[in-house]
Amino acid sequence: MAVQAGIVGLPNVGKSTLFNAITKAGAEAANYPFCTIEPNVGIVEVPDPRLDKLTEMVQPQKVVPAVVRFVDIAGLVRGASKGEGLGNKFLSHIREVDAVVHVVRCFEDSNVTHVDGKVSPLRDIETIELELILADLDAVERKMERVQKLLKSQDKKAIAEMNVLKKLQAAFEEEIPARALEWDDEEREIVKGLFLLTSKPVLYVANVSESEVSGPDNSMVQEVKAKAEREGAAVVVICAKIEAEIAELTDPEERAMFLAELGLEESGLDRLVRETYALLGLITYFTAGVQEVRAWTIRRGMKAPQAAGVIHTDFERGFIRAETIGYDDLMAAGSQVAAREKGVQRLEGKEYVVKDGDVIHFRFNV
Numbered sequence: 494m495a496v497q498a499g500i501v502g503l504p505n506v507g508k509s510t511l512f513n514a515i516t517k518a519g520a521e522a523a524n525y526p527f528c529t530i531e532p533n534v535g536i537v538e539v540p541d542p543r544l545d546k547l548t549e550m551v552q553p554q555k556v557v558p559a560v561v562r563f564v565d566i567a568g569l570v571r572g573a574s575k576g577e578g579l580g581n582k583f584l585s586h587i588r589e590v591d592a593v594v595h596v597v598r599c600f601e602d603s604n605v606t607h608v609d610g611k612v613s614p615l616r617d618i619e620t621i622e623l624e625l626i627l628a629d630l631d632a633v634e635r636k637m638e639r640v641q642k643l644l645k646s647q648d649k650k651a652i653a654e655m656n657v658l659k660k661l662q663a664a665f666e667e668e669i670p671a672r673a674l675e676w677d678d679e680e681r682e683i684v685k686g687l688f689l690l691t692s693k694p695v696l697y698v699a700n701v702s703e704s705e706v707s708g709p710d711n712s713m714v715q716e717v718k719a720k721a722e723r724e725g726a727a728v729v730v731i732c733a734k735i736e737a738e739i740a741e742l743t744d745p746e747e748r749a750m751f752l753a754e755l756g757l758e759e760s761g762l763d764r765l766v767r768e769t770y771a772l773l774g775l776i777t778y779f780t781a782g783v784q785e786v787r788a789w790t791i792r793r794g795m796k797a798p799q800a801a802g803v804i805h806t807d808f809e810r811g812f813i814r815a816e817t818i819g820y821d822d823l824m825a826a827g828s829q830v831a832a833r834e835k836g837v838q839r840l841e842g843k844e845y846v847v848k849d850g851d852v853i854h855f856r857f858n859v
Contacts, residue, residue, distance in 0.1 A: 564586065584628050592769060633658050640655050694772050699718075732761070735755065812855065816840060816855075820851070
């Protein structure tokens, strides 16, 4: 399944530098607002040592990892919801992604200008969040005008939709994003159909200086973490400049040495990709054969037929069973043949909820 996360933030907070490091796509990272006009898209592998172990075991002809698509969205400014700074175009790009990765500048540097003249991470967060809320408020009020016409006939669907719209309108007027509100199942479906910007889950990236990447959190990072904790959101602390340097190292040993010198066990980008994956409630299952070992992305709680459908719709339509081995059981057995001989391979039916790390062979007939 295609998963997209949009990298957003005010101009000059490190978005494009971070994007370059993630994808090596070479998006321009000049030191001035609006250098990124069109969204740049890059596909990033989800780091997963289980895939490496399966590859060692099976020795396939081809290996396909799970991926996340990152979209570098140009910097927003105050007034974007009213079209300032090409705001309408940028907001439409955010509307197309599954999650928002909000890069926040948490370092001082007189050589890197700030669009508001002074670094203040909480103000920066509030600026972008307010623009998204105002854009959603405008969309909700326009929707209310259309639904109002249906209320005269006492249409039950229209009544339910209007109640949701009023709840959203009241929240937006208090500068509360849609994701902070509680909904029942029926209301949630209505909200889902509105494609609101503020209903998308958010991951904060605190971009720090090179000297602070492996030390204790500075006061600005602490502010971001406190806000995130109140929202139930996560924070990844990185130095985008260092990540760009790490991304240039192709030799694994050289990369490991560089990280060790910085006092880091892994790159911030690996943490960012994993946190984005987790933010969206995603898990991985594997298919493993001599032709291909592959990691498949599904949403947590998905049942076997739907998980099979991620491979091909025919697999879901003609689903018979899922021949399943847990990853740990497979590693303990040493091979798929040994796992079957030991009786740890299970035959699962249509109600089976796929678990993270399952190694599955689907049987189907169409």
